[in-house]
Amino acid sequence: MTSADAGVRHLGVRGLLAAPGFRRLLATRLAAQWGDGLFQAGLAGAVLFNPEREAEPGAIAAGFAVLLLPYSLLGPFAGALLDRWDRRRVLVVAALLRALFVLLTASAVGSGLDGVPLYAAALLVTGVSRFTGSGLSASLPHVVPRAHLVEANAVATTAGSVTAVVGAATAVLLRGALGAGDGGSAWTTACAAAGSLLAAALAAGFARDALGPDTGTDPGATRTLTAVAHGLLDGGGAVLRTPAVRSALAALVAHRMAFGMSLVVTLLLMRNSFTDQGPFRAGLAGLGQVAACGGAGVLLAGLVTDRLVGALGRARVVPGALGLAALTQLGLGLPMRLPAVLAAAFLLTFAGQVVKLCADAAVQAEIGDEVRGRVFALYDTLFNVTQVVAVSVAAALVAHDGRSPGLVLAAALVHPVGALGHLLLARPGGGSAGHR
Known part of the structure; x- marks a missing residue:
């Protein structure tokens, strides 16, 4: 904490929620992370705890690569593009695409597909999720005073993590009701699309350019790639x-x-x-x-x-x-x-x-x-x-x-x-x- 931060009066959760922009952005995050938790737990159940499949340790490694590598490989590019594109539009389009890819993954699970086709579909979901997560973080300074960013980020991150766990628990309950085979796993995974659709609807409620960037430009893909590498x-x-x-x-x-x-x-x-x-x-x-x-x-x-x-x-x-x-x-x-x-x-x-x-x-x-x-x-x-x-x-x-x-x-x-x-x-x- 800096000396400047030491003199800042904390708003508390109630004070932060009094800001309409923060409430809507937080609700967008919670909807997205509930869907993330449900999707990841549903996919884990479909691959690792499905009586119709016998996943080997290699499948575990492939599953983690699908879930984690997009965050690493796409993260720098997401950051560069979010400084150039209207973030409200990014949040809406990314959430809608994610819902579509969730349903594609659920279809692959229900069809009994394994290996590359299943992981490719899941890779699309987690790759698009990176844009959603980065867009929510980059948008926070537009809905909260700069002096309260640390406090707001702590509230949003903690609430998001808890909501993701709730999403995972929802997947466990759905598997119990719908079945642990390919059919039940597919329906469980498909339910994660509801979180993405709700996130898209909430993000669409922001005014155009309300989430930045303030001076966005589009220099073209080549210059963006060069900027990321540098x-x-x-x-x-x-x-x-x-x-x-x-x-x-x-x-x-x-x-x-x-x-x-x-x-x-x-x-x-x-x-x-x-x-x-x-x-x-x-x-x-x-x-x-x-x-x-x-x-x-x-x-x-x-x-x-x-x-x-x-x-x-x-x-x-x-x-x-x-x-x-x-x-x-x-x-x-x-x-x-x-x-x-x-x-x-x-x-x-x-x-x-x-x-x-x-x-x-x-x-x-x-x-x-x-x-x-x-x-x-x-x-x-x-x-x-x-x-x-x-x-x-x-x-x-x-x-x-x-x-x-x-x-x-x-x-x-x-x-x-x-x-x-x-x-x-x-x-x-x-x-x-x-x-x-």
């Missing part, structure tokens, strides 16, 4: 020149790699090994409980990270969080028991969110405004690509039933390596840029 290079250079940022990103990459490996193990344990134990559930419902535990970890991190950093400093908090993650995987992950896995999901997600919040703060505090957006674009790419690579490697090595203690040990060891990298890169001479 932007990523500029972002990489800024990261290498800034010890606090390069060290934080090294820690974040380490955690995402370990988290991706653990995720594959958890998915296969839930599908092929675990059975219900009292209130604890296996299968898709069990993954819902894992997601709920992870959400609680994110919430706790949001409440305590600022105080931890204030008391200890980022230089201690980040390695401490990675140490907690390593101990969690050794103490709770290795036994491979259902209650322990749920506890591990809570602590691992908590630790990872602490690292992410510290990385966010490092970029915001240490990187100049003129290049900050490009650094965040690079950050987004590293974050998701690392997880996809980790999931792919783990899928090639994991046992069919998920019981792979070697993978859990490897994931645990990645954390101290990340902590060491964080400490070394935090030094002024810890990277190549430090010698310039």
Whole structure:
């Protein structure tokens, strides 16, 4: 928080909701993220927990690539185009296209298609979703005073995450009512189109140009591609020149790699090994409980990270969080028991969110405004690509039933390596840029 921010009076949720523009933009986000949560859970159920299909670990890796890579590969282009096109129109058109692609994916599921046709349809959905998410974020300064952007973003992000979990829970309920086979999975997935259609209707209620950009121009596709390429290079250079940022990103990459490996193990344990134990559930419902535990970890991190950093400093908090993650995987992950896995999901997600919040703060505090957006674009790419690579490697090595203690040990060891990298890169001479 800057000194200027310290004197700003917080509006609170009620004060923010008093602004009509923020209410409509938030409602658009919630509709879109409810549909996202439902679609992703519906697709996971269709591929991984469908009695009519026998998904191998490779299908898990392909599924995560479909869900995460568009956010990384399209993110920089989405940002560049959203600075040139009317964002209201982008939100409406993207939401309508997304509804169409959701129905296309549902049709592929219902027809029993697998492999490339199914993943290609899902890739269209998640690719278009990137434009919706970026458009909502870029539009926020047009509906909230600049002094309250941090507060408004926190409310919107938290509410959106909770709504996505509600969407996933809706998918679980729909599968119970409609069936777990291809037909029921198709109808469940198709219901996600309702969120996109509602988001389009809400976004259409804004006046033309009300969401910016203020000085949008269309320089053509070639210049846009060139700007994106230069932007990523500029972002990489800024990261290498800034010890606090390069060290934080090294820690974040380490955690995402370990988290991706653990995720594959958890998915296969839930599908092929675990059975219900009292209130604890296996299968898709069990993954819902894992997601709920992870959400609680994110919430706790949001409440305590600022105080931890204030008391200890980022230089201690980040390695401490990675140490907690390593101990969690050794103490709770290795036994491979259902209650322990749920506890591990809570602590691992908590630790990872602490690292992410510290990385966010490092970029915001240490990187100049003129290049900050490009650094965040690079950050987004590293974050998701690392997880996809980790999931792919783990899928090639994991046992069919998920019981792979070697993978859990490897994931645990990645954390101290990340902590060491964080400490070394935090030094002024810890990277190549430090010698310039």
